[in-house]
Structures are given as structure tokens and as C-alpha cells.
Amino acid sequence: MKDNSEKFTVRFRGTRGSYPSPKINFLKFGGNTACVEVNCGNQLIILDSGTGIIDVGLDVLKNAIIQGKKVPHHATILLSHIHQDHIQGLQFYKPLFEPTSTINLFGLNTNDEKLEDTLRTILFDKVFPLGLEEIRSNFTIKNLNEDDVIVISQDSSTKVYDSLNYNDLKFKNDDIVITAYKTQAHPKNGCLCIKIKYNSKTLIYATDKESYIGADKKFIQFAYGADCLIHDAQYTYQDYINPIQPKQGFGHSTFEMAIENYKLSKAKRLFFFHYDPEYDDEKLSMLEKEFANIEENIYFAKENYEIEL
Numbered sequence: 001m002k003d004n005s006e007k008f009t010v011r012f013r014g015t016r017g018s019y020p021s022p023k024i025n026f027l028k029f030g031g032n033t034a035c036v037e038v039n040c041g042n043q044l045i046i047l048d049s050g051t052g053i054i055d056v057g058l059d060v061l062k063n064a065i066i067q068g069k070k071v072p073h074h075a076t077i078l079l080s081h082i083h084q085d086h087i088q089g090l091q092f093y094k095p096l097f098e099p100t101s102t103i104n105l106f107g108l109n110t111n112d113e114k115l116e117d118t119l120r121t122i123l124f125d126k127v128f129p130l131g132l133e134e135i136r137s138n139f140t141i142k143n144l145n146e147d148d149v150i151v152i153s154q155d156s157s158t159k160v161y162d163s164l165n166y167n168d169l170k171f172k173n174d175d176i177v178i179t180a181y182k183t184q185a186h187p188k189n190g191c192l193c194i195k196i197k198y199n200s201k202t203l204i205y206a207t208d209k210e211s212y213i214g215a216d217k218k219f220i221q222f223a224y225g226a227d228c229l230i231h232d233a234q235y236t237y238q239d240y241i242n243p244i245q246p247k248q249g250f251g252h253s254t255f256e257m258a259i260e261n262y263k264l265s266k267a268k269r270l271f272f273f274h275y276d277p278e279y280d281d282e283k284l285s286m287l288e289k290e291f292a293n294i295e296e297n298i299y300f301a302k303e304n305y306e307i308e309l
């Protein structure tokens with residue numbers, strides 16, 4: 001049996017795309033916006049900070065008090081992009097305000113502004129009671145390029161390398177290695193698909209990714225052989241091509257596009273993610289039945305559902 005220091009777990013904290021859907025008939029699949037909690041040994045990695053991140057923070061604080069003492073908290077937050085549904089929970093991630101926390105956030109700079117300045121404007125200062133400078137934790141915001149490799153050690157040391165030297169880098173067996181693939185269309189500035197490697201297993205997080213008919217060849221190379229692929233599946237094919245309100249070009253995939261990338265990349269399992277906020281439990285349950293029979297190891301992400309790689 002693995003002890004905790006070797007576990008690679010993935011827990012869906014927010015599965016909804018675009019905006020939250022906190023309604024009774026949406027709770028089976030989840031109403032919170034995009035957030036996936038990943039634990040690699042001692043290290044907490046959070047993929048996107050939609051409203052799903054709020055509960056991650058509450059659980060962190062609950063678990064941080066051991067024998068009446070607060071233990072230091074370390075987390076890495078990776079933002080695929082800065083659309084509202086991927087950032088709107090960040091200010092409510094309570095460990096941000098604990099002096100005992102160290103939180104490193106990585107995401108894309110926009111073409112004309114540093115990510116730190118963008119987040120300051122759209123999440124803090126004028127739109128929140130606290131300014132970014134009033135955060136009490138050791139909080140850093142850094143740009144992540146497509147060519148960067150982030151290496152996180154189990155002792156929490158975090159280094160960023162240029163991938164050109166990737167093959168010369170020496171990793172420890174229990175290091176976590178993170179790389180990214182940038183899609184171009186959504187938004188204009190691009191969106192990062194994220195690969196996390198730990199303990200000989202690989203997770204791919206590909207949200208807000210509209211694929212092509214005939215699949216996305218570069219992405220398939222990036223995701224090849226992954227143990228788990230989390231893929232945008234916002235629309236049914238019928239909604240995608242609906243002549244009255246077509247969704248083509250919105251930056252999201254159909255379930256079929258996600259399956260095509262899954263099959264061609266030879267990933268071992270697929271989780272659909274980032275559901276349209278108008279799709280209730282009845283509709284998604286119907287789709288779940290339909291797609292479970294098409295291909296093996298296809299699942300629908302559900303809020304709070306956890307898997308181990």
C-alpha cells in the first residue's frame with residue numbers, strides 16, 4: 001500500500017464552465033466553476049481558481065490545526081487563463097490571508113500587462129475589500145510561458161526552468177514536473193493546457209479548449225499516453241452546430257471532440273469537464289449513460305469526486 005507521501009490524487013472541486021449553477025437540480029455534477037485539487041505526495045497543486053477553490057481553502061484551514069497549532073501551508077495555483085470562471089474564487093481562498101501560508105501562482109501574462117497587475121485590477125483593489133498588497137501570506141504571482149518547466153520538490157522548493165535545457169535537468173524521483181501547452185483561440189491571449197508528472201504518472205488538464213475536426217495534432221503529442229486526461233466538454237454536438245445559436249468558435253469542445261483527443265492520445269482515462277451551466281443533472285445523466293457505452297474509461301467529472309492515479 002502507498003503511504004501518503006507517494007499518492008497522486010485528483011479531486012474535482014468545480015466542474016462547471018462559464019458561471020456557477022448553484023441549483024438543486026445541478027448538484028450531482030456540481031455547481032461550482034473550474035477548480036481541480038491535485039495532491040502529489042506532500043504537495044498541493046490547484047488547477048484554476050473558480051468558485052471550487054473556496055472549499056479547498058476551508059479544508060486546508062480545517063486540516064492545518066494540529067494539536068492546537070497552525071502548520072505552515074504550501075500550495076501552487078496554476079491558472080489556465082483569466083476568464084472569470086477560472087479566477088472568481090481566488091480572493092476567497094482563505095489560506096491567502098494566513099501568514100503561515102506560502103502560495104505560488106502561475107499563469108499567462110497578457111500581451112500588454114503582467115499577470116500580477118491584471119489580477120490586482122480585476123480581483124482586488126476596487127472590487128474587493130482588500131488590496132493585493134494586504135494579503136498576509138507569502139504570495140507570489142508569476143508568468144508561465146509555454147516553454148517553462150516548473151519543478152516542485154517535496155520540501156516545497158519550486159524552480160522554473162527553460163524547457164530547452166529540460167533534458168539536462170536532474171530530477172529527484174519524487175519531484176513534480178509541470179509543463180504547459182498553449183492553445184491559441186481562447187481567449188485571444190491563449191489558454192494553458194497543463195501536464196503534471198509525478199511518480200511515473202501523468203495528468204493532463206485541458207480546459208477551455210476547442211479542438212478541431214480531425215483532432216488537434218500538437219495537443220495529442222503533448223497529452224500522449226497520459227494516465228488521466230481532463231478535457232473540456234461544454235457542448236453537445238447538436239448545440240455546437242445549432243444553426244440558430246451556433247457555439248463554434250466559442251473556445252469549447254463537444255463531448256465528441258474530447259473523445260477524439262482521448263483516443264488519439266492513447267490516454268488511459270478521460271474525464272469530461274467544464275459543463276455548460278444550462279445542462280442540469282437530468283441532461284448530463286442522460287449523456288453519461290450514452291457515452292459510457294461508447295468507449296471504455298470515459299467518465300463525467302463530478303464535484304468532490306476523487307481519483308488516484
Ligand SMILES: [Zn+2]
Binds near residue numbers: 034085208
Ligand atoms: Zn471556462
Ligand SMILES: [Zn+2]
Binds near residue numbers: 081187251
Ligand atoms: Zn475561458
